[in-house]
Amino acid sequence: xxxxxxxxxxxxxxEARAFIEESYPHDIANTRSRGDMTRExxxxxxxxxxxxxxVAPHWPAEHGGSxxxxxxxxxxxxxxxxxxxxxxxxxxxxxxxxxxxxxxxxEQKKRFLPGIYNGEDWWCxxxxxxxxxxxxASLKTKAVRDGDHYVINGQKTWTTxxxxxxxxxxxxxxxxxxKIQQGISFFLIDMKTPGIEVRPIITMDGAHExxxxxLDDVRVPVENMIGEExxxxxxxxxxxxxxxxxxxxxxxxxxxxxxxRKISASELINGEPLIKDGEFxxxxxxxxxxxxxxxxxELRTLAAESRGQGPGPESSILKIKGTEIQQRITELAxxxxxxxxxxxxPHGKDAGDNAFTPGPEYGIGAAQNYFNMRKTAxxxxxxxxxxxxxxxxxxxx
Amino acid sequence: MDFSFSEEQTLLRNTVQSFLRDKxxxxxxRKISASTEGWSRETWQxxxxxxxxxxxxxxxxxGLGGGSIETMIVMEEFGRNLVIEPFLxxxxxxxxxxxxxxxxxxxxxxxxGIIGGETVWTFAYAEPQGRYNLxxxxxxxxxxGDGYVINGYKCVVLGAPWADKLIVSARxxxxxRDADGVSLFIVDKNAAGVSTRxxxxxxxxRASEVTLENVAVGADAVIGxxxxxxxxxxxxTDQAIAAxxxxxxxxxxxxxxxxxxxxxxxxxxGVPIGSFQVLQHRMVDMFMAYEQSVSMTYMxxxxxxxxxxxxxxxxxxxxxxxxxxGRYVGQxxxxxxxxxxxxxxLNVGHYFKRLTMIDTxxxxxxxxxxxxxxxx
Numbered sequence: 128x129x130x131x132x133x134x135x136x137x138x139x140x141x142e143a144r145a146f147i148e149e150s151y152p153h154d155i156a157n158t159r160s161r162g163d164m165t166r167e168x169x170x171x172x173x174x175x176x177x178x179x180x181x182v183a184p185h186w187p188a189e190h191g192g193s194x195x196x197x198x199x200x201x202x203x204x205x206x207x208x209x210x211x212x213x214x215x216x217x218x219x220x221x222x223x224x225x226x227x228x229x230x231x232x233x234e235q236k237k238r239f240l241p242g243i244y245n246g247e248d249w250w251c252x253x254x255x256x257x258x259x260x261x262x263x264a265s266l267k268t269k270a271v272r273d274g275d276h277y278v279i280n281g282q283k284t285w286t287t288x289x290x291x292x293x294x295x296x297x298x299x300x301x302x303x304x305x306k307i308q309q310g311i312s313f314f315l316i317d318m319k320t321p322g323i324e325v326r327p328i329i330t331m332d333g334a335h336e337x338x339x340x341x342l343d344d345v346r347v348p349v350e351n352m353i354g355e356e357x358x359x360x361x362x363x364x365x366x367x368x369x370x371x372x373x374x375x376x377x378x379x380x381x382x383x384x385x386x387x388r389k390i391s392a393s394e395l396i397n398g399e400p401l402i403k404d405g406e407f408x409x410x411x412x413x414x415x416x417x418x419x420x421x422x423x424x425e426l427r428t429l430a431a432e433s434r435g436q437g438p439g440p441e442s443s444i445l446k447i448k449g450t451e452i453q454q455r456i457t458e459l460a461x462x463x464x465x466x467x468x469x470x471x472x473p474h475g476k477d478a479g480d481n482a483f484t485p486g487p488e489y490g491i492g493a494a495q496n497y498f499n500m501r502k503t504a505x506x507x508x509x510x511x512x513x514x515x516x517x518x519x520x521x522x523x524x
Numbered sequence: 525m526d527f528s529f530s531e532e533q534t535l536l537r538n539t540v541q542s543f544l545r546d547k548x549x550x551x552x553x554r555k556i557s558a559s560t561e562g563w564s565r566e567t568w569q570x571x572x573x574x575x576x577x578x579x580x581x582x583x584x585x586x587g588l589g590g591g592s593i594e595t596m597i598v599m600e601e602f603g604r605n606l607v608i609e610p611f612l613x614x615x616x617x618x619x620x621x622x623x624x625x626x627x628x629x630x631x632x633x634x635x636x637g638i639i640g641g642e643t644v645w646t647f648a649y650a651e652p653q654g655r656y657n658l659x660x661x662x663x664x665x666x667x668x669g670d671g672y673v674i675n676g677y678k679c680v681v682l683g684a685p686w687a688d689k690l691i692v693s694a695r696x697x698x699x700x701r702d703a704d705g706v707s708l709f710i711v712d713k714n715a716a717g718v719s720t721r722x723x724x725x726x727x728x729x730r731a732s733e734v735t736l737e738n739v740a741v742g743a744d745a746v747i748g749x750x751x752x753x754x755x756x757x758x759x760x761t762d763q764a765i766a767a768x769x770x771x772x773x774x775x776x777x778x779x780x781x782x783x784x785x786x787x788x789x790x791x792x793x794g795v796p797i798g799s800f801q802v803l804q805h806r807m808v809d810m811f812m813a814y815e816q817s818v819s820m821t822y823m824x825x826x827x828x829x830x831x832x833x834x835x836x837x838x839x840x841x842x843x844x845x846x847x848x849x850g851r852y853v854g855q856x857x858x859x860x861x862x863x864x865x866x867x868x869x870l871n872v873g874h875y876f877k878r879l880t881m882i883d884t885x886x887x888x889x890x891x892x893x894x895x896x897x898x899x900x
Binding site for chain 1: 700
């Protein structure tokens with residue numbers, strides 16, 4: 128058992144750090160909400176990494192993977208978080224990309240993987256529906272074969288950043304008579320296809336990140352279906368497993384705790400820095416200890432994965448604990464900024480230079496971040512569902 | 525021992541309830557919040573006509589002679605409807621200062637305007653460095669002839685964009701956090717040297733940053749005794765905390781009802797999600813958090829007239845309870861509504877946001893735990 132870095136790992140870390148320092152497009156205006164960023168800004172870092180060959184380390188080498196060990200991948204994530212780089216969008220790189228190279232045919236790999244890799248195609252996720260959330264398999268969107276096409280009708284919801292998307296990967300029911308998990312197929316759909324309409328959903332923090340996507344007689348060529356008809360649930364579950372493992376966000380949470388410490392060193396309580404307040408500093412320590420445990424848990428999961436085991440149902444632990452920690456940190460930041468938590472930071476078109484947001488820079492949007500992070504216990508399979516998975520798959524209950 | 529409401533109190537609740545049901549549904553509230561002014565002067569006038577703005581004032585002052593229970597009833601109903609209008613700031617707080625510590629002349633000059641709905645007030649007390657310490661003041665008032673000259677900066681003054689008058693806390697003597705040397709002044713928002721910058725708050729209201737630059741006020745602007753206002757500020761903010769507790773239980777009640785209803789109707793895996801035991805127990809915990817908060821809200825309302833130590837403990841105890849319960853109920857209501865709970869469209873998120881900010885108003889859980897521990 129060994130948790131320390133080898134000399135080779137340390138050398139890699141130095142290389143990664145130097146590369147980020149030199150190549151990160153520092154002129155990217157990082158807005159608080161991704162919905163307020165431009166497409167160009169959101170993809171700028173992606174494109175730099177694609178050029179370098181580092182954008183999809185976990186992909187097979189033949190499709191551009193970097194061949195890094197799990198330790199290197201871990202170091203890389205740490206370094207990106209440390210430098211606060213714009214997070215890469217997961218929909219192509221971590222979600223549909225692996226589905227395509229695992230279950231897609233040669234034609235599909237050739238056609239779709241380069242666009243994902245290079246950041247030319249923006250993907251979004253057509254999973255949830257108004258009536259199918261936790262019970263995803265009960266989805267009602269229908270695909271009916273018509274010659275060389277499927278005709279798709281239905282409604283998807285909570286579609287993150289669909290307003291920018293070129294493509295949507297979409298689950299639809301191809302056999303209405305089969306048992307609910309067995310009649311589903313997995314489609315890749317061009318967002319420019321007639322019959323697709325995207326409508327924004329504004330969340331309680333005022334942001335526009337998610338959308339409803341309506342599909343009205345959308346004609347999708349048969350060659351855009353992944354794998355076999357009615358086997359889509361297998362691919363969908365594979366994708367969800369990958370979604371969960373990325374969701375822990377350990378490195379980003381470490382950075383967020385660092386930021387929280389800075390905030391509480393600046394905020395005052397009875398003339399003293401808040402960080403010196405026993406009560407508050409104990410709360411920071413508590414979440415930091417939780418995060419340390421999660422970090423090692425994730426490393427154990429990654430180590431098992433590198434031996435060819437998983438990601439199994441244990442990744443639900445990462446989802447639950449990771450999101451609880453993310454939520455807790457934003458909650459403590461909200462607490463730390465005191466009365467200035469009241470200030471509503473503007474979004475979208477109102478977020479210009481003229482917007483008045485009083486209080487220290489670090490406090491802007493503290494409450495909204497906290498509100499926004501409530502979503503993490505809901506998306507990607509609610510935390511209640513993750514508990515069910517562990518109960519059933521791990522504990523055998 | 526009797527926790528029942530009198531006939532008059534029930535009548536008051538019915539009046540507020542039926543008015544808000546007819547005139548202040550969630551859609552209306554949303555429109556008011558998004559309007560340029562951010563509040564409804566018309567609604568405020570109607571509150572005046574209904575007598576709500578007169579509730580806590582004595583009959584000699586032209587009021588209805590209500591006590592803390594009547595204020596509680598109004599605030600609870602306001603909480604259920606997410607009322608934006610500055611009842612707490614104008615009637616409970618400014619009204620509280622004036623009716624309990626104002627001179628006869630001040631009462632005569634100002635209370636009728638509050639009761640009639642003509643004048644809106646707010647309390648400018650918080651400062652960026654002060655956190656929740658009411659005595660941590662860098663704003664100063666220096667004697668100048670018969671009057672005073674005030675200089676300083678007040679942050680997150682809720683309701684200030686709509687206010688005509690401010691009650692400003694300032695230091696007239698002593699060190700930055702001394703209990704002695706705190707004074708209160710009535711300041712006209714239009715007075716020379718007062719400047720404000722307005723902005724929206726996350727709970728759908730408005731606030732201002734207020735700068736006071738050589739603002740001259742007369743001796744008649746002083747509320748209470750010069751240099752001795754801190755106990756008075758504590759008394760009135762404890763009354764405000766009692767009112768906020770009532771607002772919070774109103775919000776929690778709505779959230780709990782909405783959540784139970786949603787879980788009965790939302791189907792996943794072929795059954796209502798309310799049939800899952802894990803969610804049932806969650807809703808039971810939400811219900812208990814609410815009931816405990818109701819108890820603390822009654823308790824503080826009944827103890828506002830006790831001696832200082834007893835009152836402080838009651839107020840801080842209630843604030844801790846509603847802070848914790850509001851957080852739990854708010855978070856779980858969102859969680860059990862799933863994605864819908866995250867949306868701006870549904871009212872659930874709006875109650876959650878308001879409950880979150882109530883914890884921040886006049887000191888959060890940590891602040892009041894500490895205050896409770898040292899209260900005697």
